[in-house]
Amino acid sequence: MKRILRNRWVPLIAILSLVGGLSEAKETHLSVAVFDFVTGEERGNQGSEASNLLTGLLSTIDGIILVERAELDTLLGETELNLSGAISSEKAIQVGQLTGANVIITGRMFASGNQEYLVGKVISTETSRVFGASVKYGQNEGFASGVEALQEKLATILKENRDDLIAEAETPEERVARLRKLVGKKKLPRVYVEIPEEHVNRDVPDPAAETEIQKTLQDVGFPLSASIEDADVVIRGEAFSEAAGRRAGLISCRARVEIQMTRATGDFELLVDRQTSMAIDLTENIAAKSALQAAGSDLAERLVPVLASP
DSSP states (O other), X not given: OHHHXXXXXXXXXXXXXXXXXXXXXXXXXXXXXXXXXXXXXXXXXXXXXXHHHHHHHHTTSTTEEEOOHHHHHHXXXXXXXXXXXXXXXXXXXXXXXXXXXXXXEEEEEEEETTEEEEEEEEEETTTOOEEEEEEXXXXXXXXXXXXXXXXXXXXXXXXXXXXXXXXXXXXXXXXXXXXXXXXXTSOOOOEEEEOOEEESXXXXXXXXXXXXXXXXXXXXXOOXXXXXXXXXXXXXXXXXXXXXXXXXXXXXXXXXXXXXXXXXXXXXXXEEEEEEEEXXXXXXXXXXXXXXXXHHHHHHHHHHHHHHOO
């Protein structure tokens, strides 16, 4: 009998091990965005070519997910940010909010004497920590060899300094307590939230971003309204998600949520905002939902202080 019971537990143990491994995989993945390398005009498109090569090389490393270049162009094209040049910690955080990247990599290419140099900088969008690496190569070697050498150093930085690049996780209880302290004991407005959701041209009946924003506001103390007529503030928007890649049995999905917050009277806008996030799971549906939930959570962080203001 004991043997039978033990055998029955084998599938459950396997499932729990898989879930545990998945949770660990989620924790170790870094989302990375690579900017064009800064160069002089005499180098033409070498800065962009070096960036593309570095992106390709980094994409082969376990634990790293690269923000697609086309998506990076699109997202940053909506702002005054561009893909090259020096970037401050403040703008790095903004890029992280827009793209879901934990880390931004920038670089420079230049010559000194008969040597060519590549300098790369790793910037955390969560902790603002910065790490650097450099390589040199002969002018007759071509910059590809330099990019390959730089990639090895940057990969080591990403692996060995992960704890400094990712902000320490906050428990849900700690987050709610912090936001409640921010709000204080003032009278809070009644809020109506409506954010329809779509995943790859398919409507989703249970919007994850909307639910996450509602739950955060409710936990903090904001009364929720079931109708616009009964609300003081209206939050509306749209959300969509899509698969971003598959690797080692895991599926990554990206999600984007856009919102507009107004008084129920519609006389003026209180806030317009958007957030892009990424999540990884064994199934596409769960990864998409998790990405949307993460985007909703980040937006809620920025909604709370605006809603609590006079």
